[in-house]
Amino acid sequence: MSIVARILAPVGRAIVPVKLAMRAIRRNVMRATLTVLGILIGVAAVVIVTSLGTGARDAVSRQLDTLGSNLIFLFPKSTAASGARSRTVTGRITEDDARAILRESVSVDRVSPTISTRVQVSNGDSSYSTQINGVMAQWFSVHNWTFSAGGPWTESDALLKAKVCVIGQTVKSRLFGSEDPVGQVIRVGNYPYRIVGVLAPKGDLFGADQDDVVATPLGGVRSRFARMPPGTVQMLTMTATSADTTDRAVEQVTEILRQRHRIRDGAQADFDTRTQKQIQEIQGTIFTVLTVLLISAAAISLLVGGIGIMNIMLVSVTERTREIGIRMAIGAREGDILLQFLIEAIVLSCFGGLAGAGVGAVCVAGIGRALGWSMSVSGLSLAVSLITSAIIGIAFGFFPARRAAKLDPIEALRHE
Incomplete structure (x- = not known):
């Protein structure tokens, strides 16, 4: 072979x-x-x-990226108060807290106080209920909002609690259709508000329409719709200087507010924080x-x-x-x-x-x-x-x- x-x-x-x-x-x-x-x-x-x-x-x-980047959310929280009778006390977050955080925390880039509630908006025969956000001008940059028409209100508008607003794409479609709404007046609750800008579309987030929103100066919402004490807000939204400094920013914010709210070591804080990274995890x-x-x-x-x-x-x-x-x-x-x-x-x-x-x-x-x-x-x-x-x-x-x-x-x- x-x-x-x-x-x-x-x-x-x-x-x-x-x-x-x-x-x-x-x-x-x-x-x-x-x-x-x-x-x-x-x-x-x-x-x-x-x-x-x-x-x-x-x-x-x-x-989640449409919300913004490196976000930190801070909310008031109910805590048990000491004393002869047990009771719960809801913490307060204020605009002064926001200014103190921005001033004292080196890892926080921007802070945006917010008050949100539901209101009826109307234009002519068109009317429906939507969310109104009382915010400061930095809210748009914190949440990565851009404008498809117009722009944000001025600083003087914010100081005077002027009746001006920015609307989302859903509100524009519901009230104006294809018509340009900038400069026109709508009724927000019982008040006439002039539209100064229209937000670019973002789409849904967890089933909620982000474009179904009206944004207006913070002071006006607090006095006209939310009826909250002067200076108080419902939430603070912050951005860390980078993704790597988010945890450090939370530590700094926590320490600053514990000092401002006079919370003793070991006691439960009257606020709570959540980060964008935690939500993603x-x-x-x-x-x-x-x-x-x-x-x-x-x-x-x-x-x-x-x-x-x-x-x-x-x-x-x-x-x-x-x-x-x-x-x-x-x-x-x-x-x-x-x-x-x-x-x-x-x-x-x-x-x-x-x-x-x-x-x-x-x-x-x-x-x-x-x-x-x-x-x-x-x-x-x-x-x-x-x-x-x-x-x-x-x-x-x-x-x-x-x-x-x-x-x-x-x-x-x-x-x-």
């Missing part, structure tokens, strides 16, 4: 089980199709769920948990598909017992029989994985278009799906393959 023949002989011997496995699959196309269905559904579910989780996380991040945790739960459900489908492959392969071994006996009689070894049936299981499982990845990719594209999200199937998820399919084929195909390899040749030849 030549050297080339000696080299190619093991290769040819290894190819034989592959050919036999593929031939067996082609002889039973319907059975093979039903066998891979469970794997197909499981892999498609994993691909879809993974892409949905990534798409949802990115969509929420984009929505909470959202990320929620999406991670949901993704894990959904992938676990999809993994059950993969397990069912693997059991289906094992059952079908056991039936195939029973049906082909005589064929196995003939192969053994003409020289096939246990390893050859084992390899043949193991290859059948792996091929079926991998085919199901490929089909599932394709179906998942098509579904992801359709869901992305329907939801308006930027969704795509990552190469990592496809690789993991295919590797998982191969592992399932090996794991669930080994027992039937070993059973076939351990058949007694004489008993197998006698099988009818």
Whole structure:
């Protein structure tokens, strides 16, 4: 025998089980199709769920970015007051607090006090209820608002509590349609307000329409609509100098307000802070948990598909017992029989994985278009799906393959 023949002989011997496995699959196309269905559904579910989780996380991040960057929110909080009778006291946040924070904190870039309430706005026959925000001019830069028409009010307007306002795109559409509203007068509650600017659209945030808003000088809202004590506000929104200084800014703000509000060490503060990063982390945790739960459900489908492959392969071994006996009689070894049936299981499982990845990719594209999200199937998820399919084929195909390899040749030849 030549050297080339000696080299190619093991290769040819290894190819034989592959050919036999593929031939067996082609002889039973319907059975093979039903066998891979469970794997197909499981892999498609994993691909879809993974892409949905990534798409949802990115969509929420984009929505949070519309709020602004490096944001810190500060709210008054009810605390238990000491004394003979237990009672709760709601803390107060003031404009002086905002000025003190801006003056004393080196990690805070801007501060915007805010008072919000619901009011009825109308123009002619058009009228509906919307949110009015009493703010200072820096509110627009803190929240990354830009103007599609007009601009903010002047400092003198703020000092005089002038009846001027800036409206969002939803308010403009509801009250004016396509007409330019800048310079026109609308009724806000029982007061006439002149429109000086229109905000550029931002879209929804967690289901709430950010463009359904009227912004006006802080003092006017406090005296006319909210009826709050002079100088008090409902919330402070701050921006840190950078993303890296957000935690340091929270520490500085907390220390400044504890001193201003005369809160003793160890006592509960009458205010609470939340950062944009904390909100993003909470959202990320929620999406991670949901993704894990959904992938676990999809993994059950993969397990069912693997059991289906094992059952079908056991039936195939029973049906082909005589064929196995003939192969053994003409020289096939246990390893050859084992390899043949193991290859059948792996091929079926991998085919199901490929089909599932394709179906998942098509579904992801359709869901992305329907939801308006930027969704795509990552190469990592496809690789993991295919590797998982191969592992399932090996794991669930080994027992039937070993059973076939351990058949007694004489008993197998006698099988009818």
